[in-house]
Amino acid sequence: LKLQKIELLGFKSFADRTEITFNGEGVAAVVGPNGCGKSNISDAISWVLGEQSPKSLRSGRMQDVIFSGTPTRKATGLAEVRLTMLDPEIEFAPAIVRDDATPQNGDHGYRAAARSGEIPGVITVARRLFLSGESEYILNGRPCRLRDIQEIFLGTGLGPDCYAIIEQGRIGQILSAKSYERRALIEEAA
Amino acid sequence: LKLQKIELLGFKSFADRTEITFNGEGVAAVVGPNGCGKSNISDAISWVLGEQSPKSLRSGRMQDVIFSGTPTRKATGLAEVRLTMLDPEIEFAPAIVRDDATPQNGDHGYRAAARSGEIPGVITVARRLFLSGESEYILNGRPCRLRDIQEIFLGTGLGPDCYAIIEQGRIGQILSAKSYERRALIEEAA
Amino acid sequence: TQKQFSEAFTAINANFQETFRRLFGGGQGFLRMTESEDPAEAGIEIVAQPPGKRLQNVLLLSGGEKALTALALLVAIFRHKPSPFCVLDEVDAPLDEANIGRFTQLVEEMSRTTQFILITHSKRTMNIAPVLYGVTMEEPGVSKIVSVRFNAPAVAESVAEAAA
């Protein structure tokens, strides 16, 4: 799997639709002054992958992730984040493999999703939250449950409490965690 | 009061007697690679001013502050830190003021100590800890109690939990503390 | 006593408002007593509004904004009751270049009444210190102090490297 694009709309300080395209490999650096919105991007990625705890998103209630306005801008009523990922093995796979969307033995959770995408090999995962508290998860353009998203990323290190996203100031936490919490880290990767 | 000198012996990574002399004003920067002992200096200052919690000194038990040896050096049996401070008002005061060591009305706690120092105007505060767990406090060369040291620095912002020493990684804590804990910060300075 | 406390609170709050505006180059920050039956029990709430943003709870601030707000409060307390010295251990780590500049300017000014001991890895912060104390572990596991007096900032670079 490769991360191709992140789209944010009304998520924290990203009031307008914002798109960040990655080239799928190597190192990308995110820079800018204090308070400009860098960590909000990392929060957006954890959120769309299913993060359920407002505290891990530095928020009081989940609705705190919706753009709350500035002195010159009104708040929005909705926060939406969409991740686009590529599964290179399917992308270049011959046509017959693509038509068979049922998961095959030993397949990763995301393989089936990649086959059934609007464009074969491309998986889009999105999450929406309305001010009313109503929330939606969307997989390849179709509404789904949180469980469906969690299942796709099972065992890839992505998902809530995963080792693949290290929040600001929390690199030392891995060491000060309790010994049974560290066990969970290894179990996730087992 | 001005900080003139810190002397460390057997305190954490300072195995040998080490002296750091300050010029009493302005800004001094402490630099060096990761793990070389910079934060140990800040721990030494909190410790000699009466810090009672091993956890605030990044230690499990208080004896953890005693130099525990390296592959090529034996552990020491004692940790000692001494602070030398100057009270400029006494230092340059005429002789008659100096002879009267009894605290006068409205005097800071440290004024009396400054008068009675071996050298008028100079206060030395020291703390020792033996492996046995025995600990001593020393004021101007004479054994004293922890209370005596705490009384000297009362109201100067120095002493345990004071606002004058900010440990590594804890600058954000002032904000995340509970609102009644912040009250204590203001009370200390009232 | 309660009277002393509220005098200190008022003075420190006024200092905080001024220092916040200086460190952030605008916006506003202030302290508020929380509601409580017994005034002696009431806690303190910190309200911060960086320039161009809404008034918000300090917990929504970014890492750098939190550090800067906390420094503004610290300086506000110092202004009311200066302590003989102040030790700051890598408080500049979360700050960007521009905010390190504002922070060091403020420290330089306050160092006329309070002695500052700054533990830092930032060259920009080192530059404001007339004296640099290098800590080394030439003998592994054993710390020693190498003190350097200098005035030209350029020397800071080579001492920090040498101590490495």
Next chain:
Amino acid sequence: TQKQFSEAFTAINANFQETFRRLFGGGQGFLRMTESEDPAEAGIEIVAQPPGKRLQNVLLLSGGEKALTALALLVAIFRHKPSPFCVLDEVDAPLDEANIGRFTQLVEEMSRTTQFILITHSKRTMNIAPVLYGVTMEEPGVSKIVSVRFNAPAVAESVAEAAA
């Protein structure tokens, strides 16, 4: 299952020992299962010994040493089970220049199988990224992305300033 867990533990522990030695330029680090009646309940202990120092509890390490040890563990897990991407938010903040160098070298190497997104204020870390995404708030309170593609490290300096 317990079998899968102990296989993962053994593999990750071997990776950790190797990565620790690389990041610290020596010394040793390893994982140990804590004592427990029921193996499925046992926790994990991390033992770290920076070069020239005694074996000690990770809590006695310095700020930078802790960050480096945690990064070594993270990389050890990644080596065993690479995840499609990894987001690291200012993990280089407590590191000195030499350790930032070792950290960035390791990330560059691993970026062949895993995509890294590094949020940073350090010019040295920016230099290893072929692509730099500047985040700005030209309109106060509203974030926008300015993406820059470049190869010459020198450009990193001016983009970071421009985004400030």
